[in-house]
Amino acid sequence: MNTVSASAVPTVVSVIGPERDKVAAVAAALQERVPGRRFVVGAGPDTAGGVIAVTAGEEDEDAAIVRAVRDAMGGCVVYTGGELTALSAEPGVTVVPWDGDAADRRNIDRLAAAVTDRWIDVPRWVSDARRADADRIDRVRVAVRLTAERHTSDLLEPGGQADAATSDGRGLLDALFRARLRCTVLEHGVEWPHLPESPTPAGASPVPGGDRQRELLVLVASCGAGLAAAVAVGRLAGPLIGVLVGVIVAVTLALVRRRMLAGARRERDRAAGAAQLRRQWAAVATEVVSRLRVPTVADAVVAETAGTVGMTGVTR
Incomplete structure (x- = not known):
């Protein structure tokens, strides 16, 4: 998960005035009531926002x-015990009147409301941004993983865009999966991570001699069936017709059973290739999710406030 290493700097607000004791009392009262800001008596423009x-x-x-x-x-912000009616109408000036004691709770509450409206609580702002960043990162990762599973199901369904039984088909399916997954990542506003190259899976290797033994059994069984047919027909219609029928039966059975063997072998290769692709794509999705670098708002907030709050302040 992306983290923000920089710390949020509270907005510094300078409290000035001709009576230092009154200014100090107002600053102390504001510090108790307004979180996320630091009130300093007489801070200069290089420090205060x-x-x-x-x-x-x-x-x-x-x-x-x-x-x-x-x-x-x-x-x-002018905190005054007088009228200052001319200033109250000028842009950029906020006049907050006080009655009696400037540090009285009721007066300070009005001033605190004006301060809260004018200068943001930077630590709270950054904290909210961090929570939002963490939530977005989790949502993006979950969405990418779920979409990857949906792409896997769509590409490997029967009658899809390519056959997982062949090497070329598996290569095409792998390219399609990666392209779709890349589009999914980019749709979330995240850069596609760099992934190590991985070869296209070749699928499960057949058992040596397995198909040859099956073909030999098919040939023997077909010859046996043809011989039996030749003997039976030869007794009824003569040896020549019996031999002809026997050959036809043997060849027909051999072709049918050979085609059945080829279909079964293709189904085994397709299942093995699909299983291999599922494993590979699950690993790719996990690698992509672990390498995602989702842009964070908190980084920008910390950089912005660190660079501008000390000079001009951040207002809302």
């Missing part, structure tokens, strides 16, 4: 600072 400005509500002075932060960071 977002900024919360804690102000008392002096509009002219605060507005200039907020606009500077907004222009540098792309946005700013």
